[in-house]
Amino acid sequence: MRVLSLILICCFFLFLRHQASHPHGDDFRLGCGICHSPEGWHLDKTIYSFDHNTTKLPLTGQHTQTDCRLCHPTLVFSEAKTDCIECHTDMHQGTVGSDCSRCHSTASWLVTNITEIHQLSRFPLLGAHRTADCTVCHLSESLVRFDVIGVNCIDCHRQDYNATTQPNHAGAGFSEDCSACHPVNAFQWTGAGFDHSFFKLTEGHSTPECADCHVTGNYSDANPDCYSCHQDDYLATTNPVHSTMGFPTTCNICHTLAPGWAPASFTEHDSQSFPIYSGKHKGTWTSCNECHPSPSDYAQFTCLSCHEHNKTSMDDKHREESGYSYTSTACLDCHPTGVADDR
Numbered sequence: 001m002r003v004l005s006l007i008l009i010c011c012f013f014l015f016l017r018h019q020a021s022h023p024h025g026d027d028f029r030l031g032c033g034i035c036h037s038p039e040g041w042h043l044d045k046t047i048y049s050f051d052h053n054t055t056k057l058p059l060t061g062q063h064t065q066t067d068c069r070l071c072h073p074t075l076v077f078s079e080a081k082t083d084c085i086e087c088h089t090d091m092h093q094g095t096v097g098s099d100c101s102r103c104h105s106t107a108s109w110l111v112t113n114i115t116e117i118h119q120l121s122r123f124p125l126l127g128a129h130r131t132a133d134c135t136v137c138h139l140s141e142s143l144v145r146f147d148v149i150g151v152n153c154i155d156c157h158r159q160d161y162n163a164t165t166q167p168n169h170a171g172a173g174f175s176e177d178c179s180a181c182h183p184v185n186a187f188q189w190t191g192a193g194f195d196h197s198f199f200k201l202t203e204g205h206s207t208p209e210c211a212d213c214h215v216t217g218n219y220s221d222a223n224p225d226c227y228s229c230h231q232d233d234y235l236a237t238t239n240p241v242h243s244t245m246g247f248p249t250t251c252n253i254c255h256t257l258a259p260g261w262a263p264a265s266f267t268e269h270d271s272q273s274f275p276i277y278s279g280k281h282k283g284t285w286t287s288c289n290e291c292h293p294s295p296s297d298y299a300q301f302t303c304l305s306c307h308e309h310n311k312t313s314m315d316d317k318h319r320e321e322s323g324y325s326y327t328s329t330a331c332l333d334c335h336p337t338g339v340a341d342d343r
């Protein structure tokens with residue numbers, strides 16, 4: 001009887017020891033019954049009720065189907081690695097960094113948004129670059145090594161540059177930053193693939209041939225100053241005669257590229273002489289000559305071309321005004337900015 005009870009006590013202590021030395025680590029606090037049934041020490045899926053989303057790695061995508069032991073080989077759950085790269089081989093051999101989740105999810109290793117990924121890199125895929133095969137640019141021996149290649153045009157287009165003849169780029173000293181003249185989203189180098197927007201070829205400049213402006217055959221020596229090409233036009237002006245008026249030779253202060261040089265705006269007129277782009281006379285005239293009857297002498301002016309028809313009422317209105325006379329200089333003296341109660 002004593003032997004039997006001794007054996008029973010030993011068994012009980014063995015049982016306790018077994019309990020204490022479970023494989024899940026010393027700090028493990030969860031009840032065994034969440035995962036195990038009396039059937040054995042395998043994971044009993046019918047009673048399993050642990051919420052893995054409370055851990056540092058919520059199980060999503062393919063991970064929900066993955067065997068516990070593959071991630072918890074020691075069965076000490078808290079020892080599991082948490083970064084993708086700690087469990088998965090970096091196929092890219094360090095060429096894209098260690099943050100796999102930048103491009104991948106647990107759903108699959110397939111990447112469907114490579115254009116967006118490039119968009120965030122230093123080299124967005126545009127134009128011919130978007131339709132080109134990956135391997136044209138990513139020359140690595142492995143299809144999943146994305147070594148940093150040059151992002152400057154010349155890094156990939158030196159041969160194209162050196163081969164140019166029309167025009168000979170190296171000869172003309174053109175920049176190796178192709179994007180100065182060729183849009184990065186173009187599909188060709190010529191025609192629409194050439195960008196002259198640094199000097200707009202619109203309106204009056206849309207008709208001339210390249211050679212009308214690039215008269216030397218060398219594309220690098222055209223001077224962008226209006227006067228360098230339009231001196232003759234300036235000197236030939238008759239209405240107004242620009243030279244006698246001392247108009248600046250920077251045509252674009254007053255002119256756009258509009259054909260026929262009109263309309264032109266001479267906004268300084270308002271502060272220097274008489275408000276015509278603002279105030280009461282804004283929009284009342286169409287030609288300078290309505291006030292300046294002599295194209296060759298803009299010092300002359302008239303107010304009566306418009307105010308003449310109501311001379312009688314004009315005189316009536318001014319009956320009380322001493323010094324009033326029906327002459328333009330008198331009008332301007334009393335109405336220097338063209339409003340009724342100017343003074």
Ligand code: HEC
Nearest residue numbers: 019022023024030031032034035036041042043050068069
């Ligand atoms: C969150 C779930 C969970 C809890 C809670 C849990 N276990 Fe486990 N246990 C497992 C999993 C999973 C395995 C591995 C089963 C498998 O591979 O089939 C395992 C395996 C075991 C094994 C077998 C070890 C081996 O090498 O095969 C023992 C013994 C064990 N658990 C004891 C316990 C004890 C004792 C407790 C309570 C203190 C406990 N477990 C609590 C999930 C759990």
Ligand code: HEC
Nearest residue numbers: 050052055056057063066067068071077078079080081082
């Ligand atoms: C894809 C990998 C992966 C799978 C599959 C996985 N786990 Fe985990 N598990 C982890 C990671 C990572 C942690 C967080 C470890 C930490 O806290 O540092 C974790 C944490 C845990 C914890 C909490 C540990 C603690 O001390 O906080 C338990 C319990 C656990 N897992 C049980 C399981 C069980 C049971 C299964 C199978 C049903 C399972 N895990 C499947 C990766 C996984």
Ligand code: HEC
Nearest residue numbers: 062066070071081082083084087101104105106107108109
């Ligand atoms: C604790 C280890 C562990 C961590 C951390 C982990 N995984 Fe996993 N993952 C696994 C295991 C184990 C499998 C299943 C075995 C396998 O297919 O490699 C798996 C499977 C996958 C699969 C399916 C594989 C296939 O062949 O279809 C994808 C995709 C995946 N993981 C992506 C990720 C991503 C992305 C991360 C980071 C956000 C990540 N994993 C973090 C262990 C981990």
Ligand code: HEC
Nearest residue numbers: 085088089090091096097098099100102103109110111144
């Ligand atoms: C900058 C984006 C990017 C990052 C970061 C990245 N990958 Fe990839 N990964 C890709 C692309 C692109 C592919 C090719 C996918 C395709 O063809 O659909 C790929 C493919 C894969 C494949 C499948 C290879 C095959 O042969 O099918 C695996 C596995 C993979 N990556 C693992 C990883 C791991 C692990 C990490 C983290 C260390 C990681 N990737 C980081 C972009 C990335």
Ligand code: HEC
Nearest residue numbers: 096114117121122123129132133134137146148149150151
């Ligand atoms: C016209 C050239 C070109 C083509 C075509 C191209 N790439 Fe790239 N790619 C680049 C350049 C240049 C970089 C480097 C960007 C950087 O360093 O920021 C790059 C970077 C990458 C990166 C790393 C991005 C990152 O954020 O780390 C991945 C992944 C990649 N390319 C995958 C692809 C895949 C897949 C394709 C085919 C669908 C492709 N590329 C087509 C030029 C190209």
Ligand code: HEC
Nearest residue numbers: 128132136137150151152153156178179183184186187188
């Ligand atoms: C990483 C290499 C790479 C870089 C950097 C690069 N390109 Fe490209 N580019 C290509 C490839 C590859 C093609 C497609 C060539 C083909 O289809 O034969 C291409 C095509 C083009 C085309 C269309 C030409 C044609 O006839 O197909 C233009 C225009 C172009 N690139 C301009 C640029 C400009 C501008 C830059 C700089 C902002 C630049 N590229 C930077 C690789 C690059």
Ligand code: HEC
Nearest residue numbers: 157160161164165166174175176178180181189190191194
């Ligand atoms: C200063 C402006 C400028 C720069 C910078 C420039 N190009 Fe051009 N490129 C031109 C002009 C102008 C044409 C002729 C366009 C036309 O005929 O429509 C041209 C045409 C071309 C042509 C087709 C003509 C031929 O002879 O083959 C290629 C190829 C070309 N460029 C490549 C490049 C490359 C590569 C770069 C950068 C490394 C570059 N270009 C930089 C102005 C420039």
Ligand code: HEC
Nearest residue numbers: 174196198199201205208209210213214219220222223224
């Ligand atoms: C209305 C005049 C005009 C026309 C037409 C014109 N250009 Fe220009 N072009 C200029 C001026 C001005 C510059 C210099 C711009 C600057 O330096 O800011 C210039 C610059 C250039 C350059 C840049 C040279 C360098 O070294 O940076 C190229 C290349 C060029 N033109 C090519 C052409 C081609 C090709 C055509 C015909 C399709 C053309 N141009 C038509 C006026 C013109």
Ligand code: HEC
Nearest residue numbers: 230233234237238239247248249251254261262263264266
């Ligand atoms: C201070 C303003 C101003 C400047 C600067 C200026 N213009 Fe004008 N220009 C005008 C005005 C105003 C007109 C008349 C427009 C109208 O009739 O609508 C005009 C008209 C012209 C006309 C057509 C009238 C005629 O007599 O032939 C030509 C040509 C012309 N300008 C050339 C030039 C050129 C070339 C330059 C630069 C070298 C230049 N202009 C600078 C204000 C200016």
Ligand code: HEC
Nearest residue numbers: 204208212213223224225226229251252257258259260261
């Ligand atoms: C490199 C030479 C060049 C430069 C610089 C230049 N032009 Fe021209 N421009 C021309 C040529 C060539 C024509 C077409 C022939 C003509 O009408 O004189 C033209 C035409 C015009 C026309 C149309 C004339 C009409 O009769 O319809 C206007 C307006 C004009 N240019 C304004 C300007 C202005 C403003 C500037 C300065 C921003 C400028 N241009 C700079 C060469 C040049």
Ligand code: HEC
Nearest residue numbers: 240245266269273274276281285287288291298299301332
């Ligand atoms: C509504 C009338 C009006 C219109 C329209 C008008 N001007 Fe005048 N302008 C004047 C007056 C008034 C003066 C001042 C004369 C004075 O102070 O002796 C003046 C002065 C000037 C002067 C200074 C003349 C000098 O020698 O002192 C110039 C140049 C001139 N205008 C150019 C123009 C041009 C160019 C236009 C067309 C874009 C124009 N004006 C349209 C009323 C007008």
Ligand code: HEC
Nearest residue numbers: 280284285290291302303305306331332335338339340341
């Ligand atoms: C091109 C025609 C035209 C010429 C030239 C003209 N005016 Fe006028 N003026 C008008 C018109 C139209 C109004 C009425 C505007 C309104 O009330 O909105 C007006 C209004 C006025 C008014 C009254 C403004 C008010 O406060 O109600 C005065 C004062 C005036 N002009 C003075 C002058 C003087 C001075 C000159 C000569 C330097 C002149 N005008 C030349 C068309 C002209």
Ligand code: HEC
Nearest residue numbers: 303307317318321322323324325326327330331334340341
């Ligand atoms: C001696 C100064 C003087 C002279 C010269 C003068 N005005 Fe006036 N004018 C005035 C005063 C002051 C008023 C304001 C009357 C009022 O608001 O009761 C006025 C009012 C006006 C009005 C507004 C009339 C209305 O309908 O209310 C116009 C338009 C006008 N003048 C145009 C002219 C013209 C055109 C001339 C030249 C023929 C001229 N003025 C000469 C002082 C003068």
